[in-house]
Amino acid sequence: MDCIFCKIVNNEIPAKKVYEDEHTVVFHDINPIAPVHLLAIPKKHIASIYDAQPEDKELIGHIHIALQKVADEMGISESGFRIVTNKGEHGQQTVFHLHFHLIGGRQLRWDM
Template sequence: MDCIFCSIISGDIPSKKVYEDENLYAFYDIEPAAPTHVLIVPKKHIASIMDLTEEDAPLVGGILLGIQKIAKELGLEENGFRVVNNMGQHGGQTVFHIHFHLIGGRQLFGMV
């Protein structure tokens, strides 16, 4: 499989890690949309939200709790932040490994 996020998770491609646990890897986006822009990626390769199964429910909950931990560590909870998931070509998904963008550090307007 040729997946850039799998290569980042395995360490084959360098990244600026923000958080890691047994199921998640989070790192700074190389093209940030705001002062803080972190990608949260499950270590399990799942192409998109549409490929999740019932057995992935604990993983999805873990992703949300991981986002919460990261937001707190980065000091985003007081002023707020945005969480984005792009699904499919029309949704703007460019890497087909499910991931979530944690964006903050400034006032956000409109859609990202």
């Protein structure tokens, strides 16, 4: 598979990881738009949120719990943050492996 995020999961290419467990990897975005901009991905390849199946609901919930831990570690829990996932061309999805952006560390705007 030629998926860059699968290669990160498999340690074939480096990433600045901040969290990893048996289901999830969280790492720094290479083009951050805020002081904290991380990507959380499932180790299982799922192309987008639209491609998630009913059996993936626990996995997606697990990722969000991992993001709570990471938000605490990054010091943005109290001030607030945004979790975003994109789907398709109009949603500006550029990597077709489900991922969630954790963005914070400054006042965010709607027109990001």
